[in-house]
Amino acid sequence: MKKFLIPFSVIIMIGLSLGYLIMSTSDIPIGTYILNNSNNEVISPYVELKENNEFLFMYSTVSSYLPIGTYKIKDDILTLATRDKKNTYVFKIENGSLVFQADLSSEIPQYNGWNSVIDGDIFIYTEKQ
Numbered sequence: 001m002k003k004f005l006i007p008f009s010v011i012i013m014i015g016l017s018l019g020y021l022i023m024s025t026s027d028i029p030i031g032t033y034i035l036n037n038s039n040n041e042v043i044s045p046y047v048e049l050k051e052n053n054e055f056l057f058m059y060s061t062v063s064s065y066l067p068i069g070t071y072k073i074k075d076d077i078l079t080l081a082t083r084d085k086k087n088t089y090v091f092k093i094e095n096g097s098l099v100f101q102a103d104l105s106s107e108i109p110q111y112n113g114w115n116s117v118i119d120g121d122i123f124i125y126t127e128k129q
Helices: 002-026
Strands: 031-035 046-049 054-058 068-074 077-082 088-094 097-100 122-126
Antiparallel strands (some): 031 122, 046 054, 077 088, 088 097, 097 122
């Protein structure tokens, strides 16, 4: 019985360790992620991840379009898909922050000749107050 118990325990520990590693690289907290160093907006662009895998992505205060929908996480990639099925926005998860991937995302319009969100922009998690 002891010969069976030790290898079984080792397999369980390895499985739990791998599960933790997978979860820690792709699991991020729900809440608000604000664009780091946003200087052109009154309200900085942000991504809000909500319960039930829902999101809100406010990329510009002058836009009449407010992307809302559902999100999924696979490996270290966060994909936001709008309810109207017209737009998809992709972020790489790095150190608990979201890095915008413009080449994999729907186009974000320019406003008054400037881009509110560009490739590589970093959105930082903000604790709820």
